[in-house]
Amino acid sequence: MITKPALTIEDAETMGSAAIKEAQANQWKVTIAICDEGGHLVWLRRLDGASPISSYIAPQKARTAAMGKRETKVYEDIINEGRTAFLSAPELKGMLEGGLPILVDGHCIGAIGVSGVKSVEDAQIGRAGIAALKL
Numbered sequence: 001m002i003t004k005p006a007l008t009i010e011d012a013e014t015m016g017s018a019a020i021k022e023a024q025a026n027q028w029k030v031t032i033a034i035c036d037e038g039g040h041l042v043w044l045r046r047l048d049g050a051s052p053i054s055s056y057i058a059p060q061k062a063r064t065a066a067m068g069k070r071e072t073k074v075y076e077d078i079i080n081e082g083r084t085a086f087l088s089a090p091e092l093k094g095m096l097e098g099g100l101p102i103l104v105d106g107h108c109i110g111a112i113g114v115s116g117v118k119s120v121e122d123a124q125i126g127r128a129g130i131a132a133l134k135l
Helices: 009-025 054-068 072-080 084-088 119-131
Strands: 031-036 041-046 099-104 107-115
Touching: 009 031, 009 041, 009 107, 009 119, 031 054, 031 119, 041 054, 054 072, 054 099, 054 107, 072 084, 072 119, 099 119, 107 119
Parallel strands: none
Antiparallel strands: 031 041, 031 107, 099 107
């Protein structure tokens, strides 16, 4: 039997708070989503002024990053390099930069997804959230 780390609600709160702080420091209006390793949503916050669609996109970015165990930018790059058939991959809907897996000792324990500003800025917010876990 394998023993592995798991994401707790306290971890999600810590990440979420740090991600909110990063977004607010830059006056970015975003939605931040955190999911477990199976892509199930455990935490969501839509900041004041964030576009309504961002509350759909952020969880999908998180889910895709968790299920694929990689940053969603990888999928965006694959598609942008011409492999458009990848758009038909089942269950992967958030294939835009801004979804980042949370990796601990080689295990993906979940992911964070951010939507609302430029994709590179979404990723910056997500990285700030993950950094708060001090892994």
